[in-house]
Amino acid sequence: MITGTVLDASPHLLILSASRQDGPAPGEIEIRLAMGDGTTVRHGGRGGLAALRPGRSVVVRLGEARLSADRIWVDISRVTGTIVACRGATVEVDMGPHRGRTHVVIPPHAFERVLVRHPRLEPGYLIDLICVRSPDGPRAVRPGTSQPGYRPDDLAPPDVAAPVPDVLRGTATWFAGAGGGTPDGAAYPAVDSEGDAGGCADAPSGCVPFPYLSLGSDITVRNECTGRATSVPVVECGCVAARYCDRCVECDTSPRGRIVELTPAAFVGLGGELDTGCFNAAVRTGAPLAMPGGAVSGGAVSW
Template identity: 75%
Template sequence: MTPSPCREARREARRRAREAVFGASPGRPADRPPLNALSGTVLDASPHLLVLAAGGTEVRLAMSETTKVWHGGRGGLAALRPGRSVVVRRGERGLSGGAAVADRIWVDIARVAGTILACGRDAVEVDMGAHRRRTHVAIPPHALGQVLVRHPRLEPGYLIDLICVGSPDGPRAVRPGTAQPGYRADALAAPEPAAPVQGVLRGTATWFGDAADEAPDGAAYPAVDSEGSAGGCADAPSGCVPFPYLSVGSEVTVHNACGGRAATVPVVECGCAAARFCDRCVDCDASPRGRIVELTPAAFAGLGGDLDAGCFNASVRVEGPW
């Protein structure tokens, strides 16, 4: 999805107005910039070169013996078939022969997180929130045991989070994206009314969508205002973190507390499903409880997150007043 020129113009006007009143946001000296990551469709692949269609252009990325390919687990060159969707993260080694070097490639990866609506012996039906579709997820026998270890209640009303691989019949679960919260989706305890709202939120960053989505870097935020044209949904839960309300088009700076990378991205949709997950990420240490942001796959990978791992410990700074 390509952002409209009008939306881009409004975003730039807001940024200039904010900096005129409050000054430019000071950077964190320790932060490193994000790595280059993109989503695209495979056109051709060889042991030394990957050719993608991405954003309406042809992109060539060098590959080496250290390039790692994920396709439901370990993959190789055979997984890079023309027509398949991929998310590619470039390594830090820069250029090789004039082409960027691919460090990690995720093939047909997808994520399904939300509330279980129905379940059978080998599949679940999941409601991913008001701004996303309901979807049917197959759970193959080889993945069921691992899913049940971390999601023991495959029952309607409970939350589920699955890392999947795409197939012609829809997403197939590969592994759980997190441990299942022990409460029902409608039994989340809200923060105390007097709990202070922090300018810097700390908790878990995850990702949403799939490799086929070539949307630009952006974030789904758990507390998008439902009033007027802000873009929120009326029945969004309050979450277990006291969030400041934002609108679609606002900007947040996301810092990977484990990898030290940071980037400022726009809020592109309401992440009301994420607000129901009061869990922790243990990427490098136990994060505070609560999902504070969901990123598009390329934005998540660019900040050093591994899509198959599912999360990283994060801090989120709201850029400007709320």
């Protein structure tokens, strides 16, 4: 999985500029990926070579040949949060204390599709939209999930006597990050607000009994649909995810509750489809799941 910025593209070759955070010389590097008839380009739906314009951001899932592109998402983004105001086709959304507020435009071709799954475009209700970036801000392409039928303030917390399970099960989604500068990892809904843990003081408890963690903690996330698992660090408080007591039905019906939000790289690396928006997940907190040789599995694991 690679994220980067398009430098050039031809029918058989994609050239990207990507950031390297490790190694002896961190910085921007140039990456060349082969493309072929099996390469899928998505830009607000199906796209093509014309969507791969220089300067656009892309997320690339690699093919079986390591330096080939299987699927490319162009300028994909996501807006998740509480509706603050609606003015015509523009919706103002509070995305939480780490992500601020944004205005998302729902163009006419997407409006009916959004309204089917988000019938209450009213202040105080939750919204979740898959978008494409534009010079004027995010533009909605499709709903990321169905709209919860409650206002966030009406969400009942879990029973205080409910035991915290060793493995959390529910929904994994993805988030765009703060200005694209968020390191790869996860936003976790129950980051402790005490001391230097990094949590949100007014974060809701959600509908799942979570153990509290700190920023920098490792969690192991397993995609229940693909069987792939990996260890990722907690890089942000996922207080917005805690407001959603919904389900994912990507391969089965998940238990209620969003238990983790992943950066696009981590989400795609586990086999997720960015335009689908979620997968059924299991999350183990604490030490990474050890595999033979001391690695954390990227394939099927036993939980």
